[in-house]
Amino acid sequence: MKHAERWPTTVDAESVRSALDAAGVPVSLEQAEALAHHADLVLAANERMNLTAIKDVQEFVELHIVDSVAAVHEAVGGPEGPMVDIGTGGGYPGIPLAIVTGRPCVLLEATQKKAGFLEEVVETVGLPGVSVVNARAEEYADASLGLFSLAVVRGVGELATVVELAAPLLRVGGWLLAYKGRPTTDELDRGARAAKLCGMAIRSERRYELPSGHQRVAIVYEKIAEPTVRLPRRPGMAAKRPLG
Structure with a gap:
């Protein structure tokens, strides 16, 4: 991460640092500045593209x-190697995890306009280990089978869908870290059925609260074998007709 020049800021780096301290994840001032710079760019770009519905800075x-x-503890607890953020949108969670962990990261985004914005973020903030790919997960997997040690997914779809999208991108032994709110028992069961077909198995499930009280779950699946079904399927099938 290169040292960035000062920029006009809405998100204060010290506020970011304090918020992460309160969540039990201390970061350096340089890391906090990079996180704040990324956030400022997202908030500014949100006026011309749909990156987030959250406009209040503190809530953001x-x-x-x-x-x-x-969920950085889950991210660093997994096997070493590159990370892919599937359906990254504005760069969350991939960019913050890359900043905090130093892990190489591919930001996978299907919308060309958003991918172009992310390339600007990577260059402007100075994130040499981060790259952007403009493609759907199924298309990217055709050329990147087993390339990654960690996949992260946040706000993309149900567990059965994200397990299927991640499985072909992961090497055997790789982890999927899925961010969820409070998934229902039915969603967890569907995710487990899809995981079995995709050569994946649930490794851990940690429930926690954000400082404001928002409920979250970090679910980790491990790829323990090659899928018993042919993956990837056609783009869109994982969401339209989940394996679970």
Whole structure:
């Protein structure tokens, strides 16, 4: 991460640092500045593209930055190697995790306009280990089978869908870290059925609260074998007709 020049800021780096301290994830001032710079760019770009419905700065810090980094313990506990953020949108959780952990990261985004914005973020903030790919997960998997040690997914779809999207991108032994609110028992069961077909198995499930009281779950699946079904399926099938 290169040292960025000062920029006109809405999100205060010290506020970011304090919020992460309160969540039990201390970061350096340089890391906090990079996280704040990214957030400022998202908020500014949100006026011309749909990146987030959250416009209040304090709420943004908690529900995007803190929420992304709150599962850093799961991210660093997995196998070493590159990470992919599937359906990253404005760069959450991939960019905060890359900033905090130093892990190489591919931001996978299907919308060309958002992918172009993310390329600007990577260059402007100075994130040499982060790259952007403009493609759907199923299309990218055709050329990237087993390339990643960690996949992260936040706000993309139900567990059965995200398990299927992640499985072909992961090497055997790789982890999927899925961020959820409070999934129902039915969603968890569907996710487990899809995981079995995709060569995945649930490894851990940690429930926690953000400082404001928002409920979250970090669910980790491990790829323990190759899928018993042919993956990837056609784009869109994982959401339209989930395996679970």
